[in-house]
Amino acid sequence: MMMIVYVALGVVLGFVLLILLVWFWLKWKFRNFAARFAEEFASAMAQMGGMAPPLRIDLEPMQEADWSDGDKADSITETLIELGYEPDGLFEAYAPLQIEIQGFRNSQSSSFAALYEIKQMDRLCLDLVADLSDGTHITVSNAEDKGLDHPQFSKLIRLDHLDLSEPEQVREMHARLLEELQGETTVDLTGQKFEDNFESFWAREMDWRMERGGVTTEEVIRISARNGEPEPSEEEIELAKRPWKQQIDNFITDQIRKDYLNNTNMSGKEWEETLDRLVIVHEYSEASHLIDTLTDTICYESDLDDEDDDDEEDPYLKAEQELNQIFRSEVCVMNAFHRALDLLPPDRKYTLQTTTESPWKSEIYLSPKYYDEY
Incomplete structure (x- = not known):
């Protein structure tokens, strides 16, 4: 190389x-x-x-x-x-x-x-x-x-x-x-x-x-030592590794999405509508990205509610905390995602479209349609 x-x-x-x-x-x-x-x-x-x-x-x-x-x-x-x-x-x-x-x-x-x-x-x-x-x-x-x-x-x-x-x-x-x-x-x-x-x-x-x-x-520890810096903490190491994890997640997700759309017989209009609703999880998915997606789905109706109630707990924060606990408790991000799906309201469940084993193990879901056509 x-x-x-x-x-x-x-x-x-x-x-x-x-x-x-x-x-x-x-x-x-x-x-x-x-x-x-x-x-x-x-x-x-x-x-x-x-x-x-x-x-x-x-x-x-x-x-x-x-x-x-x-x-x-x-x-x-x-x-x-x-x-x-x-x-x-x-x-x-x-x-x-x-x-x-x-x-x-x-x-x-x-x-x-x-x-x-x-x-x-x-x-x-x-x-x-x-x-x-x-x-x-x-x-x-x-x-x-x-x-x-x-x-x-x-x-x-x-x-x-x-x-x-x-x-x-x-x-x-x-x-x-x-x-x-x-x-x-x-x-x-x-x-x-x-x-x-x-x-x-x-x-x-x-x-x-x-x-x-x-x-x-x-x-990360080796490079830090070669640069004459003290050994980084676990938090510093994870922050240094995160850009790589994000890059890998984005790359694999894009490849899976392209392959799926290219091999699906849809009209141009269906293709555009489906693109925004696809939820892709794979073995290298970043937990933070999936948590954001799931939280948005769970709290969709709350986001539309303009009324503020200081006495009630923020539903977005509550859902995010619960999802974080699930993903932290699982070694496999896909297993955590499967558990997290149970938190979705009945009218906002994801529909499994297909799975892949190669080149990456993945699952492709379709999220609900949140808007009506005019």
Whole structure:
């Protein structure tokens, strides 16, 4: 796997952990002051959905790169060309940090190269990657270790002591790749392009991370230690992991919804009406999202009631608390959802439409129609 995803994720996680560290210190320091501000800040930190890399990525072509050290980039490029690597596209991407990538392809060694820079870091990195016929791949990289785990199908040789300031260092990386490829059968690159190969690499890595539920507790603790920060609390760890969980939930839900609608014979009008009423639950669903959906359904009539009664308990808050208790008591989010369905009023029950087992275990429901056509 190209190391770009690890570098970007490591930087983002380090930033998130630093912000959380500052936040929890402020929360302790001013625990008797500005409680309302504290709650709003905590809510904002919990909703950092943009602080996780996309699960699929599209490389956007560029006309000219804006390297922090153009002379070094030119020297690296010239050396790679001497070694048989042909330029194969200049791109930018957001993951979620801005990255500039110069792709290369080497037909002689059946390998790709990626010269890249994360704009917030201003450090040129180089990855040399070769696919093997057994489905694994080998990567030689000078990117720094960010403390993240790697899948079994990826063999990584890290040469992070090389700053690529001399052509000999690029040659050393290439020689190491050739050494690792001895006795191995590589995939023929005929007809393959860097862009397609990179996006495929990214998708496979993200699929592996989805199966793990995003970043792990151990990875968060490891990154915090590498950044010289104290070990994060359980609450900080969960907040750092939440953007990943939200990203995974949204991605899987969107895929299931698209597949269902594409395979259902409906008119355009029926399609539009059904889209807003679908309730999808799967093995990676975020409990908070399902709780919000269920609470809205349970309290629909209460939301329409304009009368305020200070003597009565807020029905929305009551339903939300009851649902939170259910979801906290179940290890499996789908089991919790099944129990929560019993709380729906008789006239607002969800109707099960279909279930799936692959690629994700899921259930698709249709919520009641709350409005009349005019």
